[in-house]
Amino acid sequence: MKVVALAGGVGGAKLADGLAQILAPGDLTVVVNTGDDFEHLGLHISPDLDTVCYTLAGLSNDATGWGREGETWRFLDTLRGLGGPTWFRLGDRDLALHHERTRRLAAGERLSAITRDLAQRMGAEATVLPMTDDRVRTIVLTGEGELAFQQYFVERRCEPVVRGFRFDGVEGSRPADGVLEALAAAEAVVLCPSNPWVSLDPILAVPGLRPALTGKIVVGVSPIIGGRALKGPAAKMAGELGIQPSARAVAEHFERLLIGFVVDHQDAEQTPAIEAMGARVLSTHTIMRSPGDRLRLARETLEFAEGLRR
């Protein structure tokens, strides 16, 4: 089965990794949020692309949920001594990826071409693509005014109260090279367990992307389990947006898209409410602690999607 997975960072990357272990390399395309991208020290940094590439290549640091395993910090330690900005943690190896991406962008290559190539060089087998080759920036509307995403997320540690989001530049953006082709060929589209508001919404806001899901078996996996997000600010955001954080709320958010929705077994009692919206529900263990968890959830999700095709 040809599959496109839409993903943000950690949770999305883990399920994408599970899918990559089951599907043939040519059958999986992971389309990744780039609304979190930003410029820092003159470098183009793509946190979600990096997390997905590192995870698919088996290089990710699973303890921290970001960056590379076995990373060293000579650069950052020295920068600190020189009085430079160290709020964004750049490891010595990680820095090479940012530099190489930035160098190739400056030379005129597209982010999608660069990402395909670098992912492969790192050892990822599935195709990894940014949602767009154009500049889109997630802006967090907070009680303190507008904040660039990384400012909100890293510098302010998600403390400011969220009132909404906008994706600067998205109206004029186009899906990256290869994204619409992958969607056209896909039988199933998996909305990975990523933050609905700041990971998946930016992807779905790229003009032409949402219509390309029409007629596909779209299956979402809830990033909210027992009313909480395993990682990241999704539940806090929901509360601040006046939404009771739940699997059901996520299903509601994507209501028009979903053919199927995967919830954790502890949220099984929300099944009737979600099915009433028109999506079929699979309830299972969705917490991915081990590589085996990723594989099992990916397999169940694919079998669920397969069943929905009939």
Next chain:
Amino acid sequence: MKVVALAGGVGGAKLADGLAQILAPGDLTVVVNTGDDFEHLGLHISPDLDTVCYTLAGLSNDATGWGREGETWRFLDTLRGLGGPTWFRLGDRDLALHHERTRRLAAGERLSAITRDLAQRMGAEATVLPMTDDRVRTIVLTGEGELAFQQYFVERRCEPVVRGFRFDGVEGSRPADGVLEALAAAEAVVLCPSNPWVSLDPILAVPGLRPALTGKIVVGVSPIIGGRALKGPAAKMAGELGIQPSARAVAEHFERLLIGFVVDHQDAEQTPAIEAMGARVLSTHTIMRSPGDRLRLARETLEFAEGLRR
């Protein structure tokens, strides 16, 4: 005694370090060649400034003659794996200095202000200044056409035959903030044992700098010993320029400036010819292998200059 030292990379940095161990911090200003500066991976790299700062701060790698002691190479190794350019060796710690300099330049600060501050943060006590805050680039005229200095020096390993040099942008440049003030206050000016053509000439070509040496006790130290350069391409360059490489040839090159000239004892027989040009000569051990050598040569050079004042 207030002293200004003009210096390029390794040899110049060593003598500057000797001077710094004798003179009070406020009495020594090292004015450094920036004709070797270049842009690489979006970074502003100043090889001679770096060598001088690392050396004065006790951080230099004396085995290689460039870069930092105890350097690590995670960044470069990773960049190689990603297919990036690795011809210029950037260590993990060294990279932080380039990044911080570049960041502050982009923020609108002058190279001189940044250098003063970063040198201090690294632990250098003397004042270190670039020759200019303006963009000057040494171009090597070779049998194969014009080459940017680092292309000639690092990428081509000084192989192309040299026909001459030009210092792109020097005509419109001005001495960096603080350089003319330091020269006005100086009693002695030391031309460190650096390459005459590509380290000291660019400094002296900055408009206003050479006239500021008028009336000063200008003492040069020969970088050529026994017809050879201890480090770098000075002797090879001399030959290709049709000059017999010798201490005397260096003295001739700076003839109008020199009040005194220090040669190695093995070149003592050139003393009469050099004194015939009007400069007094001190012949001594000028090879600086140990920290003690630096200190001794600096002390002898200062005493020699002191004697020339009477």
